[in-house]
Each structure stands twice: as C-alpha cells, then as structure tokens.
Amino acid sequence: MDKDRQMLSIKEVADMLNVSQKTIRRHISSGKIQSVKLGGIHRISSEEINTLLGPEQLVQVSPCENFPFPNKVPEGPLENKWENHKGSINLVSPANKRNIDIIVVGTGLAGASASATLAELGYNVKAFCFQDSPRRAHSIAAQGGINAAKNYQGDGDSNYRLFYDTIKGGDYRSREANVYRLAEVSGNIIDQCVAQGVPFARDYGGLLDNRSFGGVLVSRTFYAKGQTGQQLLLGAYSALNRQINRGKVEMFSRHEMMDLVLIEGKARGIITRNLVTGEIERHGAHAVVIASGGYGNVFYLSTNAMGSNVTAGWKVYKNGALFANPCFTQIHPTCIPVSGDHQSKLTLMSESLRNDGRIWVPKNKEDVIKIRNKELKPTEIAENDRDYYLERRYPAFGNLVPRDVASRAAKERCDAGYGVNKTGQAVYLDFESAIIRYGKEKAVSSGQNAEDNSLVKRLGKEIIKAKYGNLFQMYEKIVDENPYETPMQIFPAVHYTMGGVWVDYNLMTSIPGCFAIGEANFSDHGANRLGASALMQGLADGYFVLPYTIGDYLADDIKTGPIDTEAKEFKLAEKRVKDFVFNIFKNKSGKPVDYYHKKLGKIMWDKCGMSRNKDGLKSAISEIRNLKKDFYKNVFVPGDMHEYNEELAKAGRVADFLELGELFAIDALDRNESCGGHFREEYQTAEGEALRNDSDYTFVSCWEFQGKDRAPKLNKERLLFESVKLKSRSYK
Amino acid sequence: MDLTLKIWRQKKEYEKGAMHAYQIKNIEPDMSFLEMLDVLNQKLINDGVEPVAFDHDCREGICGACSLVINGAPHGPDSGTTTCQLHMRRFNTGDTIYIEPFRGSAFPVIKDLVVDRSAFDRIQQAGGYVSINTSGNTVDANATPIPKPDADEAFNSAACIGCGACVAACKNSSAMLFVGAKVSQYANLPQGKVESKDRVINMVKQMDKEGFGSCTNTGACEAHCPKEISTDNILTLNREYIKSKLNQ
Numbered sequence: 001m002d003k004d005r006q007m008l009s010i011k012e013v014a015d016m017l018n019v020s021q022k023t024i025r026r027h028i029s030s031g032k033i034q035s036v037k038l039g040g041i042h043r044i045s046s047e048e049i050n051t052l053l054g055p056e057q058l059v060q061v062s063p064c065e066n067f068p069f070p071n072k073v074p075e076g077p078l079e080n081k082w083e084n085h086k087g088s089i090n091l092v093s094p095a096n097k098r099n100i101d102i103i104v105v106g107t108g109l110a111g112a113s114a115s116a117t118l119a120e121l122g123y124n125v126k127a128f129c130f131q132d133s134p135r136r137a138h139s140i141a142a143q144g145g146i147n148a149a150k151n152y153q154g155d156g157d158s159n160y161r162l163f164y165d166t167i168k169g170g171d172y173r174s175r176e177a178n179v180y181r182l183a184e185v186s187g188n189i190i191d192q193c194v195a196q197g198v199p200f201a202r203d204y205g206g207l208l209d210n211r212s213f214g215g216v217l218v219s220r221t222f223y224a225k226g227q228t229g230q231q232l233l234l235g236a237y238s239a240l241n242r243q244i245n246r247g248k249v250e251m252f253s254r255h256e257m258m259d260l261v262l263i264e265g266k267a268r269g270i271i272t273r274n275l276v277t278g279e280i281e282r283h284g285a286h287a288v289v290i291a292s293g294g295y296g297n298v299f300y301l302s303t304n305a306m307g308s309n310v311t312a313g314w315k316v317y318k319n320g321a322l323f324a325n326p327c328f329t330q331i332h333p334t335c336i337p338v339s340g341d342h343q344s345k346l347t348l349m350s351e352s353l354r355n356d357g358r359i360w361v362p363k364n365k366e367d368v369i370k371i372r373n374k375e376l377k378p379t380e381i382a383e384n385d386r387d388y389y390l391e392r393r394y395p396a397f398g399n400l401v402p403r404d405v406a407s408r409a410a411k412e413r414c415d416a417g418y419g420v421n422k423t424g425q426a427v428y429l430d431f432e433s434a435i436i437r438y439g440k441e442k443a444v445s446s447g448q449n450a451e452d453n454s455l456v457k458r459l460g461k462e463i464i465k466a467k468y469g470n471l472f473q474m475y476e477k478i479v480d481e482n483p484y485e486t487p488m489q490i491f492p493a494v495h496y497t498m499g500g501v502w503v504d505y506n507l508m509t510s511i512p513g514c515f516a517i518g519e520a521n522f523s524d525h526g527a528n529r530l531g532a533s534a535l536m537q538g539l540a541d542g543y544f545v546l547p548y549t550i551g552d553y554l555a556d557d558i559k560t561g562p563i564d565t566e567a568k569e570f571k572l573a574e575k576r577v578k579d580f581v582f583n584i585f586k587n588k589s590g591k592p593v594d595y596y597h598k599k600l601g602k603i604m605w606d607k608c609g610m611s612r613n614k615d616g617l618k619s620a621i622s623e624i625r626n627l628k629k630d631f632y633k634n635v636f637v638p639g640d641m642h643e644y645n646e647e648l649a650k651a652g653r654v655a656d657f658l659e660l661g662e663l664f665a666i667d668a669l670d671r672n673e674s675c676g677g678h679f680r681e682e683y684q685t686a687e688g689e690a691l692r693n694d695s696d697y698t699f700v701s702c703w704e705f706q707g708k709d710r711a712p713k714l715n716k717e718r719l720l721f722e723s724v725k726l727k728s729r730s731y732k
Numbered sequence: 733m734d735l736t737l738k739i740w741r742q743k744k745e746y747e748k749g750a751m752h753a754y755q756i757k758n759i760e761p762d763m764s765f766l767e768m769l770d771v772l773n774q775k776l777i778n779d780g781v782e783p784v785a786f787d788h789d790c791r792e793g794i795c796g797a798c799s800l801v802i803n804g805a806p807h808g809p810d811s812g813t814t815t816c817q818l819h820m821r822r823f824n825t826g827d828t829i830y831i832e833p834f835r836g837s838a839f840p841v842i843k844d845l846v847v848d849r850s851a852f853d854r855i856q857q858a859g860g861y862v863s864i865n866t867s868g869n870t871v872d873a874n875a876t877p878i879p880k881p882d883a884d885e886a887f888n889s890a891a892c893i894g895c896g897a898c899v900a901a902c903k904n905s906s907a908m909l910f911v912g913a914k915v916s917q918y919a920n921l922p923q924g925k926v927e928s929k930d931r932v933i934n935m936v937k938q939m940d941k942e943g944f945g946s947c948t949n950t951g952a953c954e955a956h957c958p959k960e961i962s963t964d965n966i967l968t969l970n971r972e973y974i975k976s977k978l979n980q
Contacts, residue, residue, distance in 0.1 A: 117866045132787060133853050135894055136795040140978040147744050152874060188868035197923045198860045199887040206877030224887060230794055236860035245857040253850065268882040276842055339762040344770055345791045474793060477766075478815045479809075563749040594770070639782045643744070644843040646785055647777070726795055 005086065007043040008034070016049060018060055018710045034385075041341040047622075050530070059670070059711050064718035069322070071717060072505040073177040077161040078160075078723045082181045084320070085505070086548055090555035091179040097270035100554055105471070106310045107134030109236055109535060110518025111291030112541030116239035119248035121547055123503055126283055126442055127240070128252045128272060130307055130649070135237045136190075137383055138293060138305040139538060142229025143219035143350035143471065145211060146535040148186040157218040159183045161183030164724060166533060169402050170498070171214040171676035171692060172726050173325070173700070175503060175719060178523045185544040186536055190222055192543060197237040200224050212529035214351055215402035215731070223531045224552050226350050226471045232535055236542070243429055255281075256649060257312045258481045260288060260319045262515065264570045267514035271577050275649060278642040282570045284563030286554060287513045289546065290316055294497035294519040297330065298657045298664065299609070300601020302494035303335060303348040309653035310660050311518050313501050321509040322702035322715060324522035327668035330529055331610050331679050332495035333359075335405035336478055337426040346493040349429070349479060350471055351531040354399045356464065357488070359406070360386045361427050369421050378487050379426055389413055395553050397731040400695020402527045404677045404690075405731060407492035412609050412688065430487035435460035492610060496534060498525040498677065502702045502717070506549035507541060510702075511552060517541035520698065525674025547614035583632075584651050590636035593650045599627055599663055600654070608665050617669040621662055646732065663703055663712060665730040670714065673697045694726050723726040733759050733825035737772065738746050739784055740832045745840050745848075749829075756831045761821035765808065766791060766798065768820055770873050785844040793817040793958065796893030799900070801832040802844055804958045806897035814895065814958040835901035838907070849896045851942035852910060858938035859931040876922055886920040889913045891959045892936045898953035898961075904945030909953040911939050912965035929979060932972040 002729050010028075011494025013020040027033040028042060030219070035042040069202035074085040092100065100123050102113045115127040129137060147164040158277050160182040167174060190208070195201065200222050210219040224231040243249040254275040260376040261282070262270040271282035295310035296302035316321040334349045334357075362368050370376035383646050389409055391398045401409075413419070420426050443450040450456060461484050465472065479489065501509050503523055508515050518538040525533065564570075608618035633655070639645045668675040673693035674683040683691040699716040706713055734757045742749025756772050763771070766788050772785035789797040798815040802808035808818045823829065831845065839847040864870065890913070897911040915932050918924025924931075947966055954963045 037770045113866065120865055120867075127938075131789060131795070131797065132849060133796075133894065135853075135856075136789055137799050138790060138795070141790045141792055141794050150873070159889070185868070190865060191870045192872045193922055194869050194873040194876075195862065196866075197886075197918055197921050199883055199890050199917065199921065200873075201887075202880050202883040203878050203879060204884075206879050207874050211895075227794065228889065230893075231887070234890065238867050239856040241853070242861040242863060253853075302790075305795065306791060307789050340760060342760060342763045342771060344764070344767050347792045473812070474817065476821065477793075477813060478822060480762075481818070544868055552930075589780065592774055594774060636777065638777055638780065644785055644846065647783060700765045 007038070007045055008049065010042050010044070012562055013049060014220045015046050016106050016351060016709055018706050018713070026445045029071070029252045039519070042254070058705075059167060059555060059666070060713040062713065062715045064716045067702075067715055068512045069504065071175065073175070073259065074505065077615050078176065078180050081177050082184055082325070086580070089549065089552040092272055092551045092554050092558060096558040099561070100124065100557060101126065102289060102550070103283060104128070104289045104291055105270065105306040106137065106291035106293060106520070107237075107240065108137035108139035108291065108518060108521070109233055109538030110232065110542040111137070111178060111289070111475050112516060113539050114234035114289055114291060114546050115249050116236065116243050117547040119243035119246070125249040126285065127249055127253045128251065128257060128270075130256045130275060131253065134240060134251060135234060137233060138308050139233045139307065141303070141348075142535055143226040143348065144213065144352040145223035145228045145233060145532040146189065146539075147213070147220050147530070147532045148222060148536065149183055149220060150187050150191045152208060153219045155218045157220050159186075161218065162186060163222065165216045166524070166530060167724055168729060169530040169731055170717050171690070172526065172694070172698070172721065173328070173675055173719065174372035174524055174526030175700075175717055176723055180723075181545065182524050182537060182540050185540045188544060189536060189539045193232060194540075196238060197494065198224070198231050200231070200526045204382070211216065211352055212353060212355055212400065214400045214406065215397070215530045221352070226352070226468060229535060231346060232539065236539070245648065251340050254530060256652070257292070257315065259315050259573045260511075261570050261573045262319055262511065263567060266512045268563050269565060269570060271573050274575070276644050278645065279638075280574055280581075282565040283572060284570070286557045286560060287332070287515065287550060289550075290501060290514065290516040291518050291542070292520050294500065295657070295660055296494045296497050296598065298661050299494040299604045300597050301338065301343060301346050301605070303332060303346050305623070306345060307507055309656065311656045313516070313654055314656040314660055316509060316511065316514055316516070316677065317703075319511060320702055320705065321511045321568050323500070323663065324502035324700050324702050325667065326664045326703065327529070327678055328498035328527050328610065328676065329673060330403055330496040330498060331407045333403055333410055333492050334429060335493035335495070336475065336488055337421055337491040338380065338423065347474065348493070348495060349488065349490060350468070351403065351474060353468060353471065354406075356467070357399065357429040357431050358388055358433060359390050359399055359410070359427055361386045361413045363387045365417060368418055368420065372422055374426070377561040378430075379485075387413070387418070394731045401731045402528055402530060404679075407610055408679060410492055412462045426489040426491045428487035429462055429490045430669055435464055435484070438463040453725065494605075496529055498522065498527060498529055506552055508544050508553060515546060515550060516598055517546050526546065526594070527678055571715070580652070580655075581648070584635065584648065585635050585641065587636050590634040593635060593637065593647055593654050596627060596631045596635060597650070597654045598658070600624065600658060604661055604664070608668055611679045611681050614669065614670050617665045620665040621669070624658060624665065626663045631655065631658060666712070667701055667703065670701060671697060698726070733761070733820070733823065734746070735759060735823065735825070736828040738828060738830045739845070741784070742841050745842060749841065752868045756845050757809040759820050761819070763820045764791070764816060765802070765818040765820065766816050778796070785846045787846050788816060788865045791816040794893060796895040799847065799895060800902060801834060803830050806834060806900040807895075812958060812960045814893070820960055833898050834900045835955060836896070836905035836944070838905065839899065841897060847896075849894075851944070852894050852896065854909070854942065855907070855911060855935055855938045856889065856914065857932035860940045862918065863927060878921060882920045887915045889916040889920070889970070890959065890967055892961050893959055895958065896916060897956050897958060899943055899944065901956035902945065903950065903952070904948060906946035906947045906953070907939050907942075908947040909933050909957065909961055909963065912969035913961050916968040919968055929976040932976050933971065936973055
C-alpha cells in the first residue's frame with residue numbers, strides 16, 4: 001500500500017475540513033464521501049478527502065450579509081466620497097509622525113511612491129526589496145503607458161468616463177468607490193511625474209502626447225516610448241532617494257520578507273532574511289504596508305520577473321488577512337510565443353502595438369500547414385485569404401478589444417487549428433497596413449510622391465520605428481525575425497493578477513495596521529484590468545491614497561512608543577521562519593526547486609489558465625496537493641542558509657506558490673460564472689462570449705485561512721453598484 | 733550545441749576565487765544566455781554541486797540586474813544588448829565561453845558572478861532627483877511646454893538601466909557615463925534646472941568617494957552600453973560641473 005495514503009477517522013476528517021462530525025456522517029450516508037468500515041468504525045482515505053476538499057458544500061461559506069469586515073466606503077454621492085473622506089478621517093500631527101515607524105515591503109511604483117510620500121509627511125520609513133536596488137522592481141518592465149483622464153486631446157474624456165471604462169473593463173467585479181477615486185486622482189499623477197522630471201513623449205508643440213489602449217474609445221494614455229514603467233519607476237525611485245538622503249527612509253535591498261508579526265492582533269513588524277548574509281532579522285513598526293506586486297509566477301511562465309513572488313501577500317493571508325479573488329488573472333494577448341522546454345520567462349509586446357498592428361491567421365487550413373512547414377511566407381498570403389478575426393468578431397473595437405477578449409479569441413483560433421508556428425500556438429500581429437498608412441501621410445505632408453511604394457514603405461517604417469523602436473528591436477533579438485518585414489508572431493501569456501490581498505477603502509487589510517497597495521491588493525480592476533491602468537493604480541495608491549488613509553489608523557498609535565522586537569511574538573515568528581529554513585535543508589539529495597515550479601506552472605496553465613472547467617479544476621486541486629507533498633519530501637536545496645543562496649530563496653517562494661495555486665483553483669471552481677479573465681467553459685453564450693451571473697456572483701470572494709490542511713473559509717463582500725447599471729459587456 | 737564554459741567561482745567577498753571549467757551539451761540556439769546558465773545550474777544541482785550565482789530578474793533587458801563579462805565584453809558580444817537578451821544562436825558548437833563578474837573596485841563580488849552595485853544607488857541619493865514634494869499640488873502637466881528635441885534628449889539619457897556595464901568596460905572603472913546620463917536628463921528639462929548646480933557637485937563628490945576612476949575618453953562605456961547611452965552625456969556632465977564650479 002502506498003504509504004502516503006492514510007486512513008482517517010471521522011473526527012480527523014471533520015477537523016481537517018473544519019465542519020462538524022455530523023456533516024461528515026451525513027455525507028457518508030448520502031454517498032458523497034466513500035468510507036470503509038473497519039471494526040465497526042468508519043475510515044476515510046486521505047485521497048478521498050483530496051478529491052472532495054475545497055469545492056462545493058464542504059467549504060465553509062459565509063453569505064454577503066455576514067461579511068465580517070466593513071469596507072469603510074464613505075457615504076454620499078460618488079463624486080464627493082473621497083473629498084469628504086479626506087476631510088473627515090483622523091490625522092496625525094507632524095510632531096507625532098516623527099515617533100511613528102512604517103515598514104514598506106516592495107519598492108515598485110506603489111512601494112517606492114508610498115515610502116517617499118510617507119517619509120515626506122514625517123513618518124520614519126523602512127523600505128525592503130529583494131532586488132539589489134529599489135530601481136529594479138518589476139514595474140520597470142511596463143511598456144505601454146499610464147492612463148489619466150486629462151482630456152488633453154479634447155475627445156470627451158472625463159473622470160467619469162475613465163471610471164466607467166474601468167468598471168466595465170473589469171466586468172463589474174470591482175468596488176465602485178475605489179475605482180472612482182482612482183480616476184479622480186489620475187490627472188494628479190501626470191502633474192506630479194512631470195514635475196519630477198519624468199520625460200514623457202511630447203508633440204512638436206512641446207505638449208504631452210497621448211495614445212489609445214484596449215477597451216476604450218478615447219486617447220488618454222501617456223507614454224515614454226515603450227519604457228513608460230521604467231521612467232515612472234525611476235521618478236518614484238528619485239523621490240525615494242531624496243528621502244533616503246534625508247535619513248527619513250532606511251532602505252534594505254536584497255532582503256526578503258519571510259513573515260508578518262502580530263501583537264495583540266495588530267501588525268507590528270516583519271521577519272526578513274538578508275539574501276546576502278542569510279541572516280534572519282526582526283523589524284518592528286507601527287504599521288506594515290505590503291507592496292510586493294502580483295503572483296503571476298504561480299504559472300512559472302509569465303511576463304513577471306524571475307523573482308516576482310507572492311510570499312509577502314501569502315504570509316499576510318496566513319496570519320489572518322483575507323485573500324480576494326485569487327482566480328482573477330490577466331492573460332495578455334500579445335506576448336512572444338514559447339519557443340521550447342528551456343523557456344524561463346515570457347516577454348510581452350506592449351498592447352500599444354494593437355493601435356497599429358492588425359491581428360490575423362490564415363483563413364484556409366492548407367495555408368496554415370504550408371506556413372508551419374515553412375513552404376509559404378505570411379507576406380505571400382493574399383488579403384482575402386486572411387482572417388482578421390478581431391475585426392470580424394468585434395467591429396466596433398476591432399483590434400483594441402480588452403485583453404481578456406483578445407486572448408480568448410486567439411486561443412479559439414489556435415484551438416481550431418489555425419495557429420501559425422510549429423507548436424500551433426501563435427497568431428500574427430501585422431504592421432504592413434500601418435506602415436503604408438503612415439508612409440503615405442508623411443509623403444503627402446512632406447510633398448513627396450505618395451505613389452512611390454518603396455518610398456512610402458521607407459517613410460512608414462521610420463514612423464513605426466520612432467513609436468515602437470525598442471519593442472521591435474527586442475522582438476528581433478528574441479525571435480530572430482525582422483518585424484518590419486514580416487508580421488510578428490504572438491500568443492497570450494500570464495501577465496497580471498487582479499486578485500490579491502483584500503483591502504477596505506483605506507487600503508487596510510483585515511489585519512489592523514497591515515495595508516496592501518498596488519498589484520498586491522485586489523481593489524480596482526475587478527475581473528480584468530485595462531491596459532495602462534496598473535501604473536496608474538500603483539502610483540495613485542502610493543502617492544495619493546495610502547499616505548492619507550494610513551493616518552486614520554495611526555492616529556490611535558501616537559502613544560504606543562517604539563515597537564519592542566524582543567517581544568515573544570517576534571521570537572515566535574522568527575522561530576517559524578527558521579524552522580521552515582531548517583526543514584528545507586533536511587534533504588541531502590532530490591529534485592531542484594525549478595522542477596516543482598515548472599510542474600506547478602503546467603498544472604496551472606492547463607487547468608486554471610485561459611479557460612477553466614469543473615473537472616479540470618478539481619483535478620488541479622488534487623494534483624497540486626500531491627505535488628506539495630512531494631515538494632516537502634524530495635526538494636533538494638544545495639549550499640547552506642548562512643550565505644547568498646538563490647535556491648533557498650526560490651524554495652521559499654515556490655512553497656508559497658504551491659499553497660496559493662490550490663486556493664486559486666478552489667476559487668475558480670467556486671465561481672460558477674464567466675467574467676473578465678475568468679472563463680468557465682460551462683458558462684458561455686452561444687457565440688462563445690463570457691456569461692456572467694450577476695444575481696449570484698456580484699461579490700468579492702474573500703478567502704480566510706483556517707489552519708494548515710484545513711479548507712479555507714469563503715466570506716463574500718457584496719458589490720453594490722449605485723452609479724453604473726450592470727450590463728453585459730459588448731465590444732461589438 | 734556543445735560548449736565549454738569557464739566560469740569565475742568565488743564563495744564570498746573576501747575569499748579567493750578561481751575560474752572553473754564546465755562542459756555543457758545540447759544547448760539550443762533559441763535559448764537565451766541565461767537560460768543556458770539555468771540548464772548548467774540544474775545539472776550542477778543534480779550532481780550535488782552548488783549552482784553558479786548570477787544576478788538576473790526581468791529577463792527582458794530593462795531592469796538592469798543581469799551583468800556578466802562574456803568573453804571579455806560586458807553583456808557579451810552583441811551591441812545594444814543586455815546579457816538576458818543575448819541568445820545562444822550567437823555561438824557555435826565547440827566554443828569555449830569565458831564568464832566573469834563585472835570588475836571594478838567599487839563593485840565588490842558578493843558571490844560567483846554577483847557583484848554589489850549599491851554604489852550607484854548612493855550616487856543617485858546624493859542628488860539624482862528634483863526636490864519636489866509628492867503631494868500632487870503642482871502645476872498642470874501641460875503648463876510648461878518642453879520643446880520636443882529637449883524632451884527626446886532627456887529621454888535618451890533617462891533610458892540608462894543602471895547595470896554598470898560602463899564601469900565594467902572602462903579600464904579606469906569610471907562611472908562618468910552613468911552619472912552623466914542622470915545629470916543630462918535633468919539638465920535638459922526645466923524642472924531640473926533649479927538644483928542643477930548642487931546636483932552635479934554632490935553626485936560627482938559621491939562618485940569619487942565610492943572609488944570610481946576618472947574618464948580618459950576611450951569610449952568603451954558607450955560601445956558596451958546595452959542602451960547605447962552616448963558619451964555626449966559625459967560632455968554635458970563636464971560642462972555642468974565646470975559651470976557649477978565657476979559659479980561657486
């Protein structure tokens with residue numbers, strides 16, 4: 001008999017599932033749980049529990065009416081909520097701020113901007129990042145741009161329109177008041193960044209230029225070539241540096257947060273590991289801000305940086321914070337396709353390319369086969385034999401439909417056998433017609449011959465180069481094909497996670513004193529994020545929201561005095577961390593960490609990826625559980641803990657991804673509807689569009705940790721829509 | 733393809749290091765250079781040997797974490813390319829590849845190929861910013877038009893990823909290109925003008941304190957810069973520095 005397979009008693013099973021013994025007996029008699037009777041006592045195999053655990057009735061579900069945490073959304077009309085709230089929340093006086101310490105974990109757009117602003121206001125900040133410099137946080141890789149409702153183009157943009165586009169783009173699964181506030185402060189972000197010396201793109205009049213992104217009908221995206229994230233992060237980094245120089249921020253690079261410390265139910269510090277010396281350290285503070293980004297790397301292959309991880313958010317969850325909508329993941333439609341098993345990460349091609357690129361596959365399967373065998377070039381396929389499937393299916397938005405819609409449409413074509421590379425997992429993104437259009441415009445405006453094809457093409461290519469030069473260059477380096485001459489090959493890839501730590505209107509988690517900002521929280525993007533909105537949210541949270549709302553909490557803390565890191569809670573948390581590290585080193589041989597990460601990623605992509613179904617999700621849950629067991633039994637981490645050891649750092653991150661992956665699948669299984677990036681095959685219209693279920697699922701799924709090997713509890717925060725009417729999303 | 737790798741191994745900052753040879757087989761041309769090192773590391777772990785430590789993160793050429801001197805060239809043989817964007821199709825079977833950390837006394841080795849580049853952060857902290865509060869109470873973003881050529885020039889300087897290849901390429905380990913890029917970005921923008929005098933003095937002072945060498949105009953920094961930052965930035969740095977000194 002397999003020694004992993006245990007026979008459990010009814011009491012053990014009841015404890016494990018956090019339900020009464022009576023419930024288990026009822027399920028045995030109804031046949032829902034298979035048991036064996038040994039000596040008159042029911043015994044249930046652990047495998048049986050594995051298949052049952054998580055979904056359906058066995059998860060403890062608390063209805064919306066009993067949601068235990070007030071979301072603190074202020075009263076009053078939508079447009080006045082933030083203004084009124086700012087005017088009525090508690091403040092901390094400048095003199096008292098000097099006595100208050102705040103920890104910020106992560107130094108991307110959200111973390112760096114929050115650290116700088118908090119320090120500027122007078123708080124003492126300790127900022128942490130795992131990279132060797134705060135400037136390397138993965139916000140830096142954002143390409144396309146940042147949204148703001150400035151209406152500089154005079155195309156009818158407004159705060160309300162940005163708010164409405166974001167709510168609709170998120171498929172009506174985000175909180176109205178948070179999204180409106182985001183739209184409201186968006187204009188300020190641009191003012192702030194320009195004042196800091198961020199070199200945005202400008203037109204010949206010297207004013208700021210804009211472009212258009214998916215899911216909207218106005219041009220509100222500000223950009224700095226294809227390096228907007230880099231320029232914004234360097235702006236926030238410079239503000240952070242200014243405060244480091246003033247001594248108001250103490251910066252800890254190459255440090256990983258390993259656990260959160262709670263004293264009397266409040267967040268009072270963190271335990272970190274110095275990634276250079278291996279030392280486990282205690283850091284105390286009056287509040288802890290998590291700004292550690294998203295968890296897309298649970299899929300192993302994603303556009304996230306290699307080090308991006310969920311650990312900080314996950315430790316907060318395991319200490320009692322709610323984790324919201326873990327299954328809401330964004331699969332970005334325009335990434336460079338996977339080239340082989342060695343692949344370590346995926347590279348995004350900015351959504352801005354869809355402004356000028358047209359997406360297509362061949363209409364005829366014969367052409368597809370010839371293309372795959374390299375007997376035919378894409379440029380040789382006649383216009384009539386091409387299927388511009390986004391323009392065909394969504395005439396109003398065309399190539400600029402939201403990301404989730406574009407990704408699913410690519411998958412649909414590839415599943416139907418029209419994929420254009422050897423793996424059948426790629427579609428074309430073609431710039432030919434944009435090159436000709438721009439070339440003609442330029443020829444006419446500069447008085448040259450617009451009928452001369454080679455001239456037109458040359459001029460057009462120059463314009464495309466000025467707009468997207470670095471992206472084209474990057475593509476050519478990776479794929480070894482010239483995208484000016486032949487269409488790019490692209491395929492969807494995991495890119496962003498809308499889910500995250502649950503926060504209230506003040507961006508505080510359900511643990512008092514613990515806050516979450518940027519991609520690490522769940523609040524603004526619902527079930528799908530619009531392009532160029534991640535940068536907006538990171539900076540809005542960090543510059544303009546958290547620094548003020550945190551005062552509401554800290555106002556009660558002015559007499560607390562310094563946090564004692566010798567307290568027993570710190571020692572206990574430190575012990576938990578050390579135990580984990582010792583335990584990881586117990587195997588003297590076995591499989592490398594990457595083996596497990598890749599396996600987890602494959603389960604996630606195959607069963608929790610672009611489309612999901614009940615059976616797939618159930619099997620994902622049990623496969624992940626078995627993988628987790630195998631991990632602890634057989635993972636091998638070489639070297640030791642008292643040194644720079646990347647394998648050890650990876651092991652800690654993968655251990656958390658394994659747990660998150662399971663919750664992800666449980667959440668996806670529980671949400672019996674399709675919305676945004678969450679597409680359940682059982683719930684679709686006859687045309688294959690996502691079918692939402694507003695009467696049963698207009699809530700945030702907030703998962704609450706119940707202990708190791710116990711099913712989590714589901715709390716539901718009802719989403720109230722007062723200013724917009726719930727409609728089925730149409731981009732046709 | 734099959735390759736011989738000669739890699740610098742060093743346990744800790746003050747321990748003696750040495751080049752070690754490794755054989756590696758079946759490398760595909762579509763792999764990136766770092767994916768080739770991943771393959772090596774998985775093999776080393778399976779053999780019970782400690783993997784080679786190297787810095788890397790975004791793997792799309794923008795974060796500036798990856799480094800390495802490959803066959804004597806920082807970021808390897810391709811121009812305008814970071815190590816993570818270098819692909820194995822650039823090499824041939826049977827090649828021997830030498831892999832070393834970035835050198836420079838201001839960049840001490842942490843382990844193997846990982847070096848400490850925090851000196852760059854400290855230079856930025858000395859003045860690489862505009863002293864404006866982040867309250868959002870600023871003028872409208874379009875209140876001050878900036879001529880497009882100036883904005884483009886500022887952008888070109890700001891494209892620096894802070895990887896340190898300029899220092900590694902320079903026989904003097906000079907950081908002038910890095911510092912020049914930051915100083916030029918602000919020198920080209922009206923927002924940066926107010927503090928231009930102190931900024932350049934403070935940043936250069938910190939640069940010298942960190943132990944970076946002087947510039948002797950060999951141009952190796954620009955040749956190896958993955959973002960092709962121009963040595964014109966060094967001219968701007970010198971001009972700004974002299975201007976500030978004369979005005980003191």
